[in-house]
Amino acid sequence: MNEYTAVLERMRTELTEELKAIGINDPHNQSDWVAIPEGVDVHMADSDLVADVVEEWDERAALVATLERRWNDVQRALKKIGDGTYGTCEVCGEKIESDRLGANPAARTCKAHMNEEDRLPQ
Numbered sequence: 001m002n003e004y005t006a007v008l009e010r011m012r013t014e015l016t017e018e019l020k021a022i023g024i025n026d027p028h029n030q031s032d033w034v035a036i037p038e039g040v041d042v043h044m045a046d047s048d049l050v051a052d053v054v055e056e057w058d059e060r061a062a063l064v065a066t067l068e069r070r071w072n073d074v075q076r077a078l079k080k081i082g083d084g085t086y087g088t089c090e091v092c093g094e095k096i097e098s099d100r101l102g103a104n105p106a107a108r109t110c111k112a113h114m115n116e117e118d119r120l121p122q
Contacts, residue, residue, distance in 0.1 A: 002081040004105040008074050011106070015071040023064040031075065031122070033068045035060040072122055073106040091116055 019025070019033050026032040037057045080086040087096045091113035100107050100114070109117045 002086055004086070004101060005078070005081055007105050008078050008081070012071065012074045012078065015067055015074060019064065019067050019071060022060045023068075031068075031072050033064050033071070035064040069122070070106070073108065076108070077106040089113055090120055 022038075023033045023035045026034060035057060037060070077086060080088075087101060088094070089096055089110040089112075090108045092110065094110055096107055096110045100111055107114070107117070108120055
């Protein structure tokens with residue numbers, strides 16, 4: 001077992017719980033999460049209250065997007081451990097530095113390419 005497996009599995013569990021608190025998982029696309037509004041009454045008459053709910057939903061959607069990306073990165077890292085490709089930079093194919101993996105076990109790139117990681121396809 002890879003030394004990062006337990007860390008990544010714990011991260012996945014924590015991220016899953018955070019996501020479940022503010023969103024739902026698409027049963028047709030397991031890598032997709034959707035924000036859900038909290039206690040919304042669609043017949044609210046007060047426009048200020050409606051605006052507050054919409055603002056909160058926007059905040060939840062942004063948080064879900066961030067958590068979903070991290071969750072998918074952890075899922076990808078666990079899959080790579082299983083297929084023996086974990087720790088390889090997706091840009092240059094070189095080994096990812098151990099201190100980078102120690103800081104972020106789900107890292108997809110080496111230090112030289114870490115600024116490109118956000119541009120990699122999900």
